[in-house]
Amino acid sequence: MTPSKRPFRHQREPRIDIARVGEAGVILALAAPGFSVPDLNAAASAAERGGYKLKVASGARALVSGRTETGEEMNFVVDAGLDEVTADEGAGLVLPGGRRAVDALNDSNDALRLVQDMFASGRPIFAAGEALTMLAEVSGKEFGEADAALALNGEVFAASGETAREDVAKAFADSLQAQTFAAA
16 A cells, blocks of 8 residues: 555554653552552553653552453552642642542542642542542532543543543643643
């Protein structure tokens, strides 16, 4: 086939430049055992492409396990306890889904305080799956049948459908970049 006759191909996401990760700042992720790994990876990967580093906060010690879409368990290093992290440490917040994980976070005053402080600060919050209930409680907004949402400057933007998680993750990363430019 000649180049003009080739079928349309998906444009590839830019690769993550490991040397730049952390250069733009830190995003926080709240993770409890059983969290949704795809939710965390979608938001973290999009933010890392923009130079942000992920800092995992959890009530678990040393490692916290999450579940992939196929039910496999994956372990992540815990960078800080829920009682050790503050909203001022992150440019944004990731709330991955997972029923068991979200129930555990809802039972933690430290986790709820962090989400409330991040929402009040106007910084971006990515929430997916069952974590939408936590964001709804903090924001006072209803999302209907949403699959993922972005909270930013006191507003919540929800999405549903097959690509909702990836679409909201991209919007999350874009909002991190916009806030960086606005602060400069």
